[in-house]
Amino acid sequence: MTATISTFPSSTQPLLEANALVCVRGERKLFSSLSLQVFAGECWHVRGENGVGKTSLLRLLSGLASPESGDILWAGRSIHQEAQGYRQKLLFLGHRDALKEDLTALENLRMYAGIDGIALTDEDAVIALRRFGLKGREDLPVYCLSAGQKKRVLMARMVTRHAQLWILDEPFNALDATAVQELEQLIVDHLKSNGMVILTSHQALAIANMKVLDL
């Protein structure tokens, strides 16, 4: 599969910048004065207790929600003003599996390729699914897959999507030990190609030079 390795632009400036974010959910202020700079090739691990606001932060950084105040910039431009361009740079995987249950694993990859506007041949999609242990499961409806197998479909999406910035909410949940190592390696390879990752996880991760943001 030729399309699995992409090299993204480097930059001496941070590509993603959050400045003085304030996040309110319901009646509660979850955090304020939160600033973050993410450079090409960096991985950030957002940590904190249940309910502290990790998912809320990832939703802000993905442009799915707006902060009470503060700005989020990609390459110096507001992610809300440049929403379409930002979406092309971004892969957001929420902690609920973002898969259509009635479609097969292969159909899900095809569907997302259509939404993302990328060319993905069936051959490349099948190779990506098999790379993550889904040989023989490509044509099963997703509702027939186990929780870990669904996560593996999402790992196949990560390699077929070619987005520079991965924002991943609890990506290691439900993965067995082998798949945890595979996902860590996938992230390391992505970083080597100037990719960027912001993730939440309640477990310690074996990713060198990872930066930590404690909420």
Ligand SMILES: Nc1ncnc2c1ncn2[C@@H]1O[C@H](COP(=O)(O)OP(=O)(O)OP(=O)(O)O)[C@@H](O)[C@H]1O
């Ligand atoms: N739509 C909403 N309306 C009101 N409050 C909300 C809403 N969504 C989330 N919250 C609250 O915001 C807080 C932060 O939620 P969030 O999901 O960001 O936490 P988290 O740090 O990701 O937690 P966990 O580790 O359990 O996944 C929680 O107290 C939650 O109840």
